[in-house]
Amino acid sequence: MPVPGLLSGWRRTTGVGVLTLAAVLVALILTRGPDAPQTFGPWYPLTDQAGARASADFENHVPCTVDNPPVADCQRVKLGVVLYGTPAAPSTYLISIVRAGTGDDTRETHEGTWTVTRGTALDPAATVYQLDASAPAHLRAFWPVSTEILYLLDQNRRPRPGTAAYGYALSSIPIGQTVQAPG
Template structure:
């Protein structure tokens, strides 16, 4: 019988067609959305909590900084994710090692790391008595000097030991991050 005929208009047939259509829509939605919310992916810190000597990480400073941190800036760079982790000798509290992480956003997801030893020095271009964290030659020359301002801010210094000036979007102040912080990202 044609679709426009009486059989199509019969209540049992209409309900059956509706159920089939609803089942088809539900199958498409499940296929597109999945079977429910997925568990977020968890990432640990990018650095080990202790160095090779067993010294603990005591400070993690991170932020996005301008691409001008590189001279010249990398083509296609949008910003640079910069991280500095400091380790201290557990017994004496003396500075021991550091790790630096550099990721150039827009260029790729490759993490460039540098490591070595660090010391505490004195004097910035603004204050001759200010504390300066001095990294050894394991770090690129333009990433070797930092001025800690309190416990939560670390300024990257230029070759004259002055705080580097940022641009309209990003500056060169790194913020303290809790040691070992994990990050959850939705899949």
């Protein structure tokens, strides 16, 4: 046989619990942190320290074998190369390397000066963008096959072969492009 006072007390405490939970949820919603950014600007400055404007931004995901030896647990490497100045008046460069899947997604950067030289293993007259010794040795020579495509060359000035998933052709990105997050 139920005790009349016990059931009514349970209803009362359940109602108080629901109200308390609702109040906590409202407080969390109203006091949550700032919204995540919805727009992301470029990872590089639009001018270098000398005031030369960025003239080319080439980026792509490349194989982990870009590093020798490849970094453990690497899934892919996001490689970016920004050139300041122009081929007629080269200035500086900025390289960005982010290794995905390694548990360390920090951006590694290198900067220095670049020059225009000639000759690949495939074409002795081809234009080559040569980066100085501030760049890693395996990231110093690039072949601009067009204004839209930049090939990474190996140390023998041959285009580096890719994998089934990723290649070493970097695509031109509009200078200063911002990215809008979905939502």
